[in-house]
Amino acid sequence: VKEPTRPADTGDTATHAAAAQSLRAAIEDACQGVRWYLLGMCGNWHEADEAAQQALAKAWARREQFDGRSDARTWIFAIARNHWLDEMRKRKRAPRTEPVETVADNLSVTDDPAAGLEQDELARAVAEAMASLPAEQREAVSLRESGALTFAEIARTLDVPVATVKSRVRAGLARLAEKLRPYHRELSS
Amino acid sequence: MNCTTCRDLLLDYLYGELDEARRGEVEAHLASCDDCRTELETLSLGRAAVRTQLQHDRGDNNAVLAGVFDQAPPQRRRRPAGWLLVPLATAAAAILAIGLWVYLPDPASPAKAAPMGEVKLVRKDLSLTIFSTPPQTTTAYPGPLSPDRNKPWRLGQWGPGYVHGWPGLALVRDERAIANLKAGTSTVRFDGVPTAILPTSVRLDSDRDGVQVLEQNYQYDLATASAVLERYIDRTLTVRVDQAQDVTGKLLSYDDRFLVLQPSGEGPRSIDRSAVTSVSFPDLPEGLLTRPTLMWRVDNRGAARQDLTVAYLTYGLQWRADYVVKLSGRQETVATDEGHREIYDYADLAGYATVTNNSGVTFEEAQLKLMAGDVRVILPSGRRLSGYLETDGAWVQEQAQLGGFEQKSFFEYHLYTLGRKTTIREAETKQIELMTAAGVKMKRRYIYRPQRSDRLVQVVSELINEEANQLGKPLPKGTVRLWARPDPESDPLYAASSQIDHTPKDEKLTFTWGHAFDLVGEARSLSKRKLGDAHWRETWRYKLRNHKDHAVSVTLVRDVPPTTYDVQANHPWRAPRVGLIEIDVTVQPGGEAVVEWTHTYNHLSGRWVGRPN
Numbered sequence: 001v002k003e004p005t006r007p008a009d010t011g012d013t014a015t016h017a018a019a020a021q022s023l024r025a026a027i028e029d030a031c032q033g034v035r036w037y038l039l040g041m042c043g044n045w046h047e048a049d050e051a052a053q054q055a056l057a058k059a060w061a062r063r064e065q066f067d068g069r070s071d072a073r074t075w076i077f078a079i080a081r082n083h084w085l086d087e088m089r090k091r092k093r094a095p096r097t098e099p100v101e102t103v104a105d106n107l108s109v110t111d112d113p114a115a116g117l118e119q120d121e122l123a124r125a126v127a128e129a130m131a132s133l134p135a136e137q138r139e140a141v142s143l144r145e146s147g148a149l150t151f152a153e154i155a156r157t158l159d160v161p162v163a164t165v166k167s168r169v170r171a172g173l174a175r176l177a178e179k180l181r182p183y184h185r186e187l188s189s
Numbered sequence: 190m191n192c193t194t195c196r197d198l199l200l201d202y203l204y205g206e207l208d209e210a211r212r213g214e215v216e217a218h219l220a221s222c223d224d225c226r227t228e229l230e231t232l233s234l235g236r237a238a239v240r241t242q243l244q245h246d247r248g249d250n251n252a253v254l255a256g257v258f259d260q261a262p263p264q265r266r267r268r269p270a271g272w273l274l275v276p277l278a279t280a281a282a283a284i285l286a287i288g289l290w291v292y293l294p295d296p297a298s299p300a301k302a303a304p305m306g307e308v309k310l311v312r313k314d315l316s317l318t319i320f321s322t323p324p325q326t327t328t329a330y331p332g333p334l335s336p337d338r339n340k341p342w343r344l345g346q347w348g349p350g351y352v353h354g355w356p357g358l359a360l361v362r363d364e365r366a367i368a369n370l371k372a373g374t375s376t377v378r379f380d381g382v383p384t385a386i387l388p389t390s391v392r393l394d395s396d397r398d399g400v401q402v403l404e405q406n407y408q409y410d411l412a413t414a415s416a417v418l419e420r421y422i423d424r425t426l427t428v429r430v431d432q433a434q435d436v437t438g439k440l441l442s443y444d445d446r447f448l449v450l451q452p453s454g455e456g457p458r459s460i461d462r463s464a465v466t467s468v469s470f471p472d473l474p475e476g477l478l479t480r481p482t483l484m485w486r487v488d489n490r491g492a493a494r495q496d497l498t499v500a501y502l503t504y505g506l507q508w509r510a511d512y513v514v515k516l517s518g519r520q521e522t523v524a525t526d527e528g529h530r531e532i533y534d535y536a537d538l539a540g541y542a543t544v545t546n547n548s549g550v551t552f553e554e555a556q557l558k559l560m561a562g563d564v565r566v567i568l569p570s571g572r573r574l575s576g577y578l579e580t581d582g583a584w585v586q587e588q589a590q591l592g593g594f595e596q597k598s599f600f601e602y603h604l605y606t607l608g609r610k611t612t613i614r615e616a617e618t619k620q621i622e623l624m625t626a627a628g629v630k631m632k633r634r635y636i637y638r639p640q641r642s643d644r645l646v647q648v649v650s651e652l653i654n655e656e657a658n659q660l661g662k663p664l665p666k667g668t669v670r671l672w673a674r675p676d677p678e679s680d681p682l683y684a685a686s687s688q689i690d691h692t693p694k695d696e697k698l699t700f701t702w703g704h705a706f707d708l709v710g711e712a713r714s715l716s717k718r719k720l721g722d723a724h725w726r727e728t729w730r731y732k733l734r735n736h737k738d739h740a741v742s743v744t745l746v747r748d749v750p751p752t753t754y755d756v757q758a759n760h761p762w763r764a765p766r767v768g769l770i771e772i773d774v775t776v777q778p779g780g781e782a783v784v785e786w787t788h789t790y791n792h793l794s795g796r797w798v799g800r801p802n
């Protein structure tokens with residue numbers, strides 16, 4: 001069993017506990033954002049929740065490494081991003097069953113079947129449009145829409161200039177708008 | 190502002206990252222420029238699309254967070270069928286990471302159920318004693334044995350994972366019968382044990398003479414990819430590379446990245462594991478198991494038919510008590526000699542035991558016993574593998590020998606035995622009725638503690654746990670939920686909850702519910718003077734206002750320095766213990782009561798209030 005490093009042996013236990021406590025609060029705060037970010041990346045909330053849980057658990061397990069110099073939020077998002085990239089790499093390598101119907105899980109629950117059908121069609125179109133974005137644009141858009149990070153924070157998370165982040169978000173949004181122009185009315189309602 | 194500047198700022202505008210002044214400028218430009226407005230509409234449309242997707246989010250933050258802070262493996266979340274295989278648990282992750290492994294049964298040898306010389310047992314009886322949760326401590330408990338999450342399972346990597354919640358602890362007595370135990374030494378295989386078992390706590394008893402245990406093994410070397418590979422060193426297997434080419438050869442070595450294979454008649458060949466799609470093994474090597482198993486080498490000098498009793502401790506089983514107090518609506522008011530008003534409520538009380546099983550196995554038809562009381566548990570020193578959480582060895586032996594556990598209390602604890610047998614499934618939460626009592630009389634008290642809150646008045650129910658009050662049973666620690674009816678005809682509504690500790694019979698129970706809506710307090714310090722060397726005198730004024738339609742008696746409770754030697758008050762007061770003053774005040778409907786008191790104390794010694802002579 002790998003021995004976890006324990007700064008408590010040398011350092012101040014109270015400060016250590018307080019740091020862990022504040023990181024825990026940061027993880028709880030970031031949960032929604034991380035889930036939305038991953039939802040944007042994979043288009044399915046089952047998978048997003050699964051990945052978010054693993055990523056946040058990773059962040060918590062590595063709490064000793066968080067030195068407090070950087071912002072906890074960007075640190076957590078960076079871990080979530082790396083986790084997602086790892087996951088993608090693993091999948092490429094490992095044969096797996098393909099998703100039968102990824103959109104099926106996103107189908108709406110309404111009392112009105114006609115409205116439900118319309119919504120389902122929209123959801124499917126949006127999922128397809130998101131999936132068609134280049135990875136960099138999808139990532140930038142997802143991070144921004146996760147509601148947790150500003151452009152500057154995204155730039156720090158991705159380690160690219162702010163202008164690059166903005167141009168990716170702009171290109172991504174424009175591309176989505178172009179693809180989803182036919183659903184203009186439903187989207188603006 | 191020109192169009193170039195505006196477009197630069199458009200995204201910040203859309204996401205609300207601009208300051209007031211800049212926003213005004215952008216809006217002014219947008220009002221006059223069609224191109225920029227179209228651009229904004231496009232971006233907004235894109236944004237609306239992403240938000241549509243987020244609105245379909247049916248996940249749950251709490252469910253996700255639930256598994257994050259435990260060091261135990263992440264919670265397995267139920268997923269609908271047809272879902273892509275994201276690694277579910279450690280083993281699955283390991284398998285995915287290194288390729289898909291396939292066991293090809295050798296047609297020449299039939300599937301090996303139990304190797305020769307092993308005897309399987311038939312279960313006769315099963316009893317479970319679940320311990321109650323010990324008092325809160327700051328120490329993390331060592332949780333169930335868990336493999337290192339990032340590595341394949343191997344014996345050397347097992348160790349207790351620390352958890353912050355109580356993992357649950359239970360004593361299992363499992364009686365099994367063997368029909369054909371041959372004379373001499375043989376191996377007895379005992380499966381169906383929980384993955385969360387404490388191997389060092391296992392005890393085997395035979396009820397007849399003649400059976401001697403020579404050796405005991407707890408095997409959890411499960412048939413994971415790495416464990417199988419390990420056994421195939423120097424043996425032949427077939428690897429499929431890039432979904433097309435098969436390589437058959439002797440496995441020389443393996444690590445996380447490469448398999449080294451030597452095809453017959455050729456030199457060794459290193460194969461990158463990322464290119465491997467599957468590995469075919471001729472058979473499942475011996476000694477690997479598909480679930481945790483206890484194995485004994487026994488020496489039998491007696492009969493072929495033997496009954497064995499196995500007792501062990503396991504994590505993962507816990508129980509707690511939940512109580513429901515339903516106010517029946519009947520109420521009594523008693524005027525005391527001092528002119529105060531005492532209110533008594535009548536209620537029905539029901540207690541339930543909530544049992545949770547996360548031990549890894551289902552206990553079929555088990556005799557269920559719940560133990561209430563704080564059992565001492567020994568925490569390990571350091572992270573040595575032998576240092577699991579365990580109770581005194583002698584204690585476990587003693588309990589295992591107690592036939593049936595029929596008595597109601599033993600040693601310093603209480604035991605609740607379920608009258609029938611029940612099945613407790615893996616990952617199940619079960620509620621079983623513990624006790625019921627109808628027409629329990631509770632005294633309702635209003636308590637004003639200005640040092641905790643100078644405004645709020647607490648509502649408390651007090652009762653004596655005695656037979657005269659329909660109770661008189663030892664009540665285990667748990668949560669109490671209060672249900673009350675707004676009027677006699679309507680359904681009861683959930684009103685408040687409280688906690689009780691283990692309460693023996695004939696002791697007082699106190700349920701602290703919450704705060705009274707219609708009672709308001711007010712506290713004010715009138716003076717604090719130094720009288721001389723280390724002598725002080727303080728004067729306080731408390732006001733209590735009653736907005737109910739009937740008179741209410743409130744008890745004012747306040748801590749004073751233990752060296753207080755003089756108290757003057759405008760109401761009769763009492764000191765139930767050193768350093769505590771209580772005053773009963775009755776407040777008329779719509780009225781106000783004023784309590785004024787002066788207490789004098791020193792920092793020396795002397796005649797303390799409430800101190801016996």
